[in-house]
Amino acid sequence: MNAPLLKIRSERDHMSAIERRIADFVLENAHLLRDYSSQQLANALGISQSSVVKFSQKFGFKGYPDLKYSVGESLARGDGNDDNGGPPASPAAHPHATLAEGLWRAKAEAEEETRMINPPENIDAIAGAIRDAGKVFVIGLGPDGIQARAFAMKLSLLGILAVHHFDPVLVPAAVSTTSASDVLLAFAEHGRQASLCQIARLFHERGGKVVTVTRHTANPLRAHADLSLLVSAHDEHAHIELLLYQTALQQLLDLIFQLLCEDEGRLQQLSINLELMQPMLDT
Structure with missing residues (x-):
């Protein structure tokens, strides 16, 4: 998905109260999002983990790790047009970096899915x-x-x-x-x-x-x-x-x-x- 931050910002006024809280956090802390798991984000906002997952799915992502990865890519490309203090666009990544990011993303998704099926x-x-x-x-x-x-x-x-x-x-x-x-x-x-x-x-x-x-x-x-x-x-x-x-x-x-x-x-x-x-x- 291209420019997820722009998409979230454009739909904020049509969101529920909980969705707006998540959206505001993502927009204001996009450059820090990678350090947050879905549970940590939920704890920070005082909401359920499932609300974070549903928010991610609402924008076409498989889950929160997918959203988090897409936001990170958007910031790296510099196409988020955000004012949240994120780092400037970086040069094209080395193929090793692309492999590492893809693997990290897949591991994060597997870990989150596994955590959700083990009460x-x-x-x-x-x-x-x-x-x-x-x-x-x-x-x-x-x-x-x-x-x-x-x-x-x-x-x-x-x-x-x-x-x-x-x-x-x-x-x-x-x-x-x-x-x-x-x-x-x-x-x-x-x-x-x-x-x-x-x-x-x-x-x-x-x-x-x-x-x-x-x-x-x-x-x-x-x-x-x-x-x-x-x-x-x-x-x-x-x-x-x-x-x-x-x-x-x-x-x-x-x-x-x-x-x-x-x-x-x-x-x-x-x-x-x-x-x-x-x-x-x-x-």
């Missing part, structure tokens, strides 16, 4: 289950194993007993020691691995709680979940979609880690463990 109460429930767990079993196969291992390591740094597995054949023996307070975190993008479904069933039989980490689709593994982390990341190019999935999932995991760090004892344990690790990293 805060669900995130809190998962963080609470991990916080109260006697043991946290973590498993992910193939590419899913990379983020599973990294998250298990972060849990260990907080003093949470995290047991990472990469071979499903060995998991049933470990599951035999499961108690009702234990949690299984099963990472599987498409949730189709029969071995993980079997492990989830075994875990339930022992009274443990199963948390699945998959795409936002109906899949066999998710059907076994007590709680689910869901990821929405789509692109027509497979290599881009892979990056979007990893980014959106990492944001979810980082949010849960932050919630766990609100426990002062866990935070102190993290500091102690990082200090213990440092001498080994320095040698």
Whole structure:
């Protein structure tokens, strides 16, 4: 869309009160808009996040990240004709910059969509289950194993007993020691691995709680979940979609880690463990 700021300004008088508040913020702070997520903008204006999304869609954008990106491009071209103190038009961007901007835009959209399909109460429930767990079993196969291992390591740094597995054949023996307070975190993008479904069933039989980490689709593994982390990341190019999935999932995991760090004892344990690790990293 060409000159989104001009479009917003021209239609301001026909907007609702909430829409005018959003429009005024965008027009007055266009050069700062990139630093605001839809939730941060909503908080700043005292409105709902959905109002920001609907405002963006009203002007033909898929969502707020799309609007934000378009405003940034408009300012760079200098075609906004605005008086908001934005930077002057810049010379033609290097192809690398164009690639980076496009990827950033796609990642922002995937992160926002993912956040909207994971209600805060669900995130809190998962963080609470991990916080109260006697043991946290973590498993992910193939590419899913990379983020599973990294998250298990972060849990260990907080003093949470995290047991990472990469071979499903060995998991049933470990599951035999499961108690009702234990949690299984099963990472599987498409949730189709029969071995993980079997492990989830075994875990339930022992009274443990199963948390699945998959795409936002109906899949066999998710059907076994007590709680689910869901990821929405789509692109027509497979290599881009892979990056979007990893980014959106990492944001979810980082949010849960932050919630766990609100426990002062866990935070102190993290500091102690990082200090213990440092001498080994320095040698």
